[in-house]
Amino acid sequence: MFGTAIRSMAKKPKPKMKPIELKTPPEQTQTITRVIFDVVKEHGPLTIAETWDRVKEVGLRGLTSKRHMKIVLRWMRERQKLRQICNHVGPHKQFLYTTWFTKPNIKQAKPVNDSSTPKPP
Template sequence: MFGTAIRYMATKPKPKMKPIELKTPPEQTQTITRVIFDIVKEHGPLTIGDTWDRVKEVGLRGLTSKRHMKIVLRWMRERQKLRLICNHKGPHKQFLYTTWFTKSNINQAKPDNNPSQPKFP
């Protein structure tokens, strides 16, 4: 027990992350965030991959890569424009972006906890 306490005291705490500063001009940042927000609002909770596919369909010029989009999504989360929710699918986790004021239908995607009982139509 004494050794555990010493190991605990010896570890450094995780450093605080500094706020993200986007390097794009404010007008371009506003356009990018508006398009991403509209995509997430219209198409419901989306994964990063699904969001990237929708952004490519729209043809947004300000985003240079998927990595840039992920940075913008994190920036939007910091400013509470989007939120990140976790959906457990069996042993796997799925992280989805959604807006703050929309009700998500995540409960429908969860597996049935009691499969032994028959379901009646």
Template sequence: MFGTAIRYMAKKPKPKMKPIELKTPPEQTQTITRVIFDIVKEHGPLTIADTWDHVKEVGLRGLTSKRHMKIVLRWMRERQKLRQICNHVGPNKQFLYTTWFTKPNIKQAKTVHDSSQQKFP
């Protein structure tokens, strides 16, 4: 027990994450963020994979890879242009990106809850 306390006290705290600095020019960053924002606004809450599929359809030149898009999405979250919601589907979690103005769609959780209540009239 004494050894556990010493190990616990010896741990360093998690370092603070510094703000993301994008390395693309400001004009290109503005174009990328506008396109991603429009995609998320038009197609509703999207996962990263769905967002990447829509970006590939549009043919945006500024994004080099899916990883670059994920960094831009995180930067947009820091700037409060997008928000991330968590949708619990059974034991799994699904993280979705949405704009601040759209209401989260939680119909799946309600339908499961309502069906369980209908069993006991």
């Protein structure tokens, strides 16, 4: 017990990440965040890939790439405009973005190996 306490005290803490500073003009940032917020609010908890597909459907010109969208999502999380929830199914994790005001009605992903269904020979 004493050795565990010593080992945990000896570890360096994780360094703090500096806040994200977006390089786009404020008007463009506001447009991008409003569109992303509306997409997430309308279509419920979404993964990053699903969010990217929905934003592409809208046809937002200010967003240059999926990487840019991920940076904006992290920026929105820092400012508590969106929140990230984790969906656990066995060993699999799925991170979903949602607004603060919606109830998380998470669709449970189906397990890969289901023992209740008979396997074909």
